[in-house]
Amino acid sequence: MTRAETPKPFAALARPGEPVFQVRGLTKTYGEGEAAVHALEEVDLDCHAGEFVVVLGASGSGKSTLLNLLGGLDSPTHGTLRYRDWDLAGADEAALTQYRRNSVGFVFQFYNLIPSLTARENVALITEIAPDPMSPEEALHLVGLSARLDHFPAQLSGGEQQRVAIARAIAKRPAVLMCDEPTGALDVHTGIVVLEAIEHINRELGTLTLVITHNAVIAEMADRVLTLSDGRIIHERRNARRAAVGSLAW
Amino acid sequence: MSLLDLKLLRDLRALKSQAFAVALVMACGLAMMIMTRSLILSLEDTRDDYYRGHRFAQVFARLKRAPQAVAGQLAAIPGVAAVQTGIALQATLDLPGMDEPATGLILSLPESGELQLNRLYLRAGRMLVGRAPAGQILAGEAFAEANRLRPGSEISAVLYGRRQTFRIAGIVLSPEFVFEAPPGAALPNNKTYGVFWMPYKELATASNLDGAFNNVSLTLAPGVAEEAVIAAVDRVLQPYGGRGAYGRDSHPSHTRVRDEINILQGLSVGFPLVFLSVAAFMTHAVMSRQVTLQREQIAMLKACGFSNRQIGWHYLKFAFVIVFAGIVLGVVGGVALGHRLVDMYHLFFRFPELEFQLARGVLVAAAVVSGLAAVTGVWGAVRHAVHLPPAEAMRPEPPASFRPALIERLGLGRAFTASFRMALRNIERRPARALLTTVALALATGILVVPSSFRDGINHVLDYQWDLIQRQTVFVSLIEPGPVRTLADFRALPGVVLAEPTRGAPVELVAGNYSRRLGLIGLPARATLNRIIGADGRQLILPARGVVLSIKLAEVLHVRPGDMLQIRVLDGKRPVLTVPVAGLSEDFAGTAAFMELDTLNHLLGEGDRISGAYLTVRAGAWREFLRATKEIPRIGNVVIKEAIREGFRRTTAESIGLIQKIYLTFATVVAFGIVYNSARISLSERQRELATLRVVGFTQGEVGAVLIGELVLLTLLAMPFGLLIGSGLSGAILQTVNTEFVRLPLILTPANFAFAVLVVTLASLVSAYLACRRLNRLDLVGVLKARD
């Protein structure tokens, strides 16, 4: 994958049902020898456009590691990792940067907002470099923060900060959306708002969405539920019907 | 403006006082660089223009007397472009209302037209051209100013024993006397020594030199070697009592200007380099901290697709904003100080016009150098930011592992308060951080030592020169060497307690391929007034055979005690003699060679003669003594030690003092900057922990004590190293400044060290206080909410 050919194809959305990720024997090992930690071992996985995938698993089971690899934040120790027609496992830093810039939206466990920028500016920071973004206002409207546009992160509650982070992730209309425990710190009501925003993007744009959570209830709204343990997918389940977000409660 | 730039701007605002501290340090370095480089440019340009425009000669010679026709012989020497002959005559001046006798050097103006070489610049009044009416004279500006003489003022002079009164027609400047000081004197005394010009005819008649000359200057055709012409001039003038021709390299005024430029050149490198290095160091500290603080932000930016280049550039820009601020402040400061110093140079350099010229080239260099300094400082931090693996940064930083401090482990912990123990543990937990802070504090201390060592060096030289070596009240010289009984006349002057004779002779000292012309000084073996002091600080007894050289002269001639040296006398019977180097004397200005008086007289073969005497005079009889000397016609110069010392205090000392004050101010600013910056970084690192302490019930005082305790500990640790660094820096910078003309010894006084320690301690306390105030204003909830 060379730099010149990357931006455009990465930006385009796949047709629903088209394969997006093709993962074979994906392994990530931290450290060497005695101290080696096998965060992921021989994982096989296929994901398709428009899918909503929930990843469950105990702490330390390798969920974040999997998401980081799929999102191009890190490279696997070995294994195949294809995003549509491109090999992500062998991609260099510049290509991964382009991939993340054009195709991936991240929602982090710890929000990771820039404290010196307002909510609107935090979103605009990303829309500035994305190829076909929505306006920051629109993105913030989707997460119900229209009234907080010019607040700094320090002036927002934890849930509001998380919603800004989600607005930031969806504003670029990403092909894939990666959410690492997006509702971990939120109350039920706010959690629902956040999930609704995520689902909205998933439905409207056909964005492949992967959500890590410890909350099994959230799994009800997924097309597919993966359970990880010790770096392996030990269980995979397909929901016959996705539950409406509003009907969830925990 | 892009949002990343907006972030930059807001980050800068949050760090404004730290950014300002760094910019200020940088500005100090740049201001010095710009100031000194601009002064060098101003002096060089002005000097070169002046020399060219007023045709400053290249070779100079004095002689006893030669008929005008010899001028043709000189002009015929191959390579000589132009010749200017004339008369130079020393005269005693009598100024109304002044007790001390003053000396004037009177030079002749040509009988027709203007001077060929060393043309005069008219400052006020009018020029004297051709056969002007008698009784008129032109006066040099330095003397005229010091004695408040204006065109129309009158002045009396004793020419060859005849007192005459002249009316000053004009005030002039000459490229030959940019630095107007008596021959051999390192320091000007414009009140008692001046240069004058009057028509040839009048001066020739007064000095019995009609149709002859005793002073010659000449210029060379382009590309001609000076040595060959000097040798030829010496050959031509030898029968006429030539005293040895010399080039600009030995010209007193020229070398003084050149030395000043050399000193500036040394200062333009050493100091700025140190300051800019410190600025680079501080930039590094600030940026490292910033990158650590923004670890997660960087990771997020990367995860969202910002490239390494964009992120690297973002942090570099941060540094460049600081550099830009530093450059602006530095240029403004440098130009302002440069102007002040130019005004000061008027005190002892006389140019038609000395304008401050901004060295534009140095602005570019300054931008590049400080940019480089900042980039070097930022580089590591930015690289760290760039190489931060985005996934890695998503994890919170592992909690720091603490353990009891070494002192506690040794069982001494109980002696300290909880706050102090925490400070100790902090230092031990992050030894690299503590080391950096210590280095910064040591640098702050060291920088403060340098300027004061300059001042102490100068004071030492002055005390050495004037208290240890020269213990006379006054030195009197004769117009012509006279018989020894003249000494008895001096002894008989009112108030004279002690009189010691001296004899001077122009000589060339030759050792192998090296040679040097200077006045060989003959003194009694155990002189008590003008003493010769060895490197060990003890008086040297002049041996009956051999010469004693100043250490610098021995260096120039590449000889050591015991080596043989040829002395060629350039006057009188021109004898040549080979003698051993008997010893080396310590002095800090110029070069000198000494010989026992009788040995010298014997060598010269003119019988026992003296050319002057050192006298001590009783304070009570001072006025009487001065009045009496004015009546002695054969007296050439009367050099009063205290007057020179006073003159020095007013001019040179003031100028050096001003430079030293500027540097000391800068050093103080820099010291404060460094210490404050360290305190802020330390606060930023500890913010969360200290806030936690406050939350669980520690008082503001107790929490502040942790911060202050750490700073105080590190300051104490840094001081000895700082003083060491300062001593090293002083030595290195003195080395770059020292010339043959002035050599400053490295003098480190307790007062100097005490001052440095005091300033850094004060800076630490103030910085700790400011940091504590920030701490007290801290939004506790906010700090704990943010992950750090």
Ligand SMILES: Nc1ncnc2c1ncn2[C@@H]1O[C@H](COP(=O)(O)OP(=O)(O)OP(=O)(O)O)[C@@H](O)[C@H]1O
């Ligand atoms: N940089 C690293 N170095 C060493 N080990 C690591 C590193 N990153 C992750 N690990 C290890 O890999 C394993 C999987 O980590 P991962 O972060 O994927 O877990 P997780 O399922 O996301 O857990 P959680 O639910 O707590 O977030 C863990 O045992 C972790 O300790």
Ligand SMILES: [Mg+2]
């Ligand atoms: Mg995780």
